[in-house]
Amino acid sequence: MPITLPLTSNVRIDTDTQKLLVALPSLESRLPNKEPEIAFLRRFLRNRYLHLMIHMYHKLRGRDGRFEPLSDFAVAQAADVYCTVRFKTEDPAVRELLKILSQPHVQACLYTHDKIACGDYEPHIDPIPVEEEEECAAKIVSIIKKHNEPLGATIQISGETGCMEIARVLHGGAADRSGLISAGDELHAINGIEIFGMSPDEVVDMLSKTSGSVTLKLVPSQRASRSRKCEMIVKALFTFDPAQDENIPCKEAGLAFHQGEILHIVNQDDTIWWQAFKHLDPPKRAGLIPSRHYHERQEVLRRAKAKEGRYMPRSISPCRYSPKIPRQRRLRKTMYHIVQNGVFTDFDTDEIPAYEEVELYMPKPKQYRPIVLIGPSGIGRNELKRRLRASNPLHFDEVVPYTTRERKPFEEDGKEYHFLTREEMEEQIISQRFVEYGEYRGHLYGTSIDSIKEVMASGKVCLLAPHTQALKFLRTYEVRPYVIFIKAPSLEKLKESRMPARARATEAESIRPFTVEELEEIADASKKMEDRYGHIFDYTIVNDSLTDATTELLMVASKIEKEPQWVPVGWGQ
Numbered sequence: 001m002p003i004t005l006p007l008t009s010n011v012r013i014d015t016d017t018q019k020l021l022v023a024l025p026s027l028e029s030r031l032p033n034k035e036p037e038i039a040f041l042r043r044f045l046r047n048r049y050l051h052l053m054i055h056m057y058h059k060l061r062g063r064d065g066r067f068e069p070l071s072d073f074a075v076a077q078a079a080d081v082y083c084t085v086r087f088k089t090e091d092p093a094v095r096e097l098l099k100i101l102s103q104p105h106v107q108a109c110l111y112t113h114d115k116i117a118c119g120d121y122e123p124h125i126d127p128i129p130v131e132e133e134e135e136c137a138a139k140i141v142s143i144i145k146k147h148n149e150p151l152g153a154t155i156q157i158s159g160e161t162g163c164m165e166i167a168r169v170l171h172g173g174a175a176d177r178s179g180l181i182s183a184g185d186e187l188h189a190i191n192g193i194e195i196f197g198m199s200p201d202e203v204v205d206m207l208s209k210t211s212g213s214v215t216l217k218l219v220p221s222q223r224a225s226r227s228r229k230c231e232m233i234v235k236a237l238f239t240f241d242p243a244q245d246e247n248i249p250c251k252e253a254g255l256a257f258h259q260g261e262i263l264h265i266v267n268q269d270d271t272i273w274w275q276a277f278k279h280l281d282p283p284k285r286a287g288l289i290p291s292r293h294y295h296e297r298q299e300v301l302r303r304a305k306a307k308e309g310r311y312m313p314r315s316i317s318p319c320r321y322s323p324k325i326p327r328q329r330r331l332r333k334t335m336y337h338i339v340q341n342g343v344f345t346d347f348d349t350d351e352i353p354a355y356e357e358v359e360l361y362m363p364k365p366k367q368y369r370p371i372v373l374i375g376p377s378g379i380g381r382n383e384l385k386r387r388l389r390a391s392n393p394l395h396f397d398e399v400v401p402y403t404t405r406e407r408k409p410f411e412e413d414g415k416e417y418h419f420l421t422r423e424e425m426e427e428q429i430i431s432q433r434f435v436e437y438g439e440y441r442g443h444l445y446g447t448s449i450d451s452i453k454e455v456m457a458s459g460k461v462c463l464l465a466p467h468t469q470a471l472k473f474l475r476t477y478e479v480r481p482y483v484i485f486i487k488a489p490s491l492e493k494l495k496e497s498r499m500p501a502r503a504r505a506t507e508a509e510s511i512r513p514f515t516v517e518e519l520e521e522i523a524d525a526s527k528k529m530e531d532r533y534g535h536i537f538d539y540t541i542v543n544d545s546l547t548d549a550t551t552e553l554l555m556v557a558s559k560i561e562k563e564p565q566w567v568p569v570g571w572g573q
């Protein structure tokens with residue numbers, strides 16, 4: 001007589017199970033000490049779910065062809081659909097489809113379908129996992145996030161696998177502090193919630209809402225760790241605002257900085273985004289900064305665009321004036337050159353300033369850095385230099401220029417000028433002894449590197465007001481100049497300060513007040529000069545009120561004799 005299950009009157013126990021149940025009492029008598037196990041087996045064999053499954057099994061094995069599947073790879077087909085549409089998240093229908101496909105029960109259903117379609121329901125023993133599979137195992141990482149603190153990592157959808165992965169771990173952030181999260185790790189779940197099918201924005205949003213303990217399920221990266229953690233101190237030679245950069249992976253992770261700020265670069269793994277923090281900032285999570293390569297590429301594009309729009313901030317005219325030569329004459333001659341490697345070159349190279357590696361320079365007694373005043377012609381460099389020198393002539397000094405003109409009876413060689421023959425001076429020019437020189441009325445005039453060294457060796461502060469072109473020669477380990485930009489105030493302020501003060505413009509044989517056009521030219525040149533050479537300046541003084549500018553210059557001059565300064569690497573010893 002067939003045994004019927006109490007709760008499933010319509011499901012009959014199959015004959016094999018019946019045989020087992022019938023055999024149980026004899027088993028009990030033969031194994032008296034196994035009573036609990038046999039009792040469990042009895043309950044199991046009578047379980048209605050087991051019999052439902054056995055029933056289904058027999059149905060599926062029915063040879064009437066009613067359960068012929070359309071395909072046996074529904075999971076792969078669903079994954080294919082998922083990958084094809086996963087980036088079209090702007091379409092609500094696609095979003096819904098992605099959501100449905102990522103539901104665990106839908107996936108389980110598809111999986112079961114494939115198993116059945118393949119007839120893969122015969123019992124089998126799982127192979128013993130091999131070591132590589134163990135490596136693929138997920139890791140559960142719990143990190144403690146302070147209130148409002150970001151995770152300290154950026155995420156992206158992997159181009160290879162289509163999975164969400166950690167793009168980079170920010171130095172010093174919560175993820176970095178855990179020591180357990182690496183770039184390339186696949187992110188599968190946050191606080192137990194599967195993120196399969198979510199967009200990076202949704203994941204970021206989800207992460208930002210969590211605080212305290214956050215548990216991440218990650219599949220470790222298979223890539224070999226290629227972290228190139230490094231510490232490099234640099235001066236930023238440009239200004240960066242992450243809010244203005246369209247390509248930054250996460251604006252909140254960006255580090256805004258200004259030209260001249262000192263940054264500690266801590267990671268250069270990524271070719272586009274490096275990681276850095278600002279000097280003197282409390283030690284905290286590093287931010288993303290453009291890599292040198294990325295900045296250069298962006299700058300090239302910006303310049304190309306500016307060229308199209310006909311505005312080129314770099315197109316500053318080469319030096320037209322030399323210190324002793326009146327403006328009108330010099331304009332016609334354009335005779336000013338810098339010699340480099342025996343060739344006449346210009347400082348307006350195509351180099352794109354990004355970061356300059358720096359080190360700390362400690363001021364030493366009686367070894368003062370020369371102060372170099374740079375600015376547009378007529379802004380007041382020489383006036384300020386004169387005033388600084390007059391403040392303490394025993395401490396500040398100027399260089400004695402060289403000339404090939406005849407010595408006047410009242411002049412002393414080495415006092416007003418060093419006098420050389422034309423041949424001698426030309427020889428020295430060719431051997432690059434002059435930081436700047438020019439020709440006026442058939443005679444050469446110039447500033448020699450030797451005369452700068454002379455002042456430096458005398459234990460005085462050497463004051464210079466050369467043209468910008470001379471910086472290429474002056475910015476060396478031997479001279480270590482401190483460059484101060486004398487900047488023009490607004491045109492209105494220039495007119496207000498220069499006109500009533502009867503500021504003088506030098507002309508061929510006379511001096512006269514500035515014209516409005518000349519003041520406009522000064523304001524314009526100042527702007528262009530700052531755009532072009534701003535990264536070289538150590539300090540900027542706006543020369544609006546002469547008294548204020550002089551006071552500020554005295555303050556800076558005193559500061560650089562006492563306080564440590566950031567200088568290009570190699571100048572610090």
Ligand SMILES: Nc1ncnc2c1ncn2[C@@H]1O[C@H](COP(=O)(O)OP(=O)(O)OP(=O)(O)O)[C@@H](O)[C@H]1O
Pocket residue numbers: 321323375376377378379380381382383384465497498501502503504505506543544545546547549
């Ligand atoms: N802040 C100021 N207010 C009023 N006049 C000023 C100010 N600064 C400079 N000047 C005057 O402007 C004139 C030009 O100054 P200065 O000769 O020092 O310019 P510069 O930068 O050395 O230019 P250049 O190389 O052409 O000589 C001088 O008469 C100077 O006294």
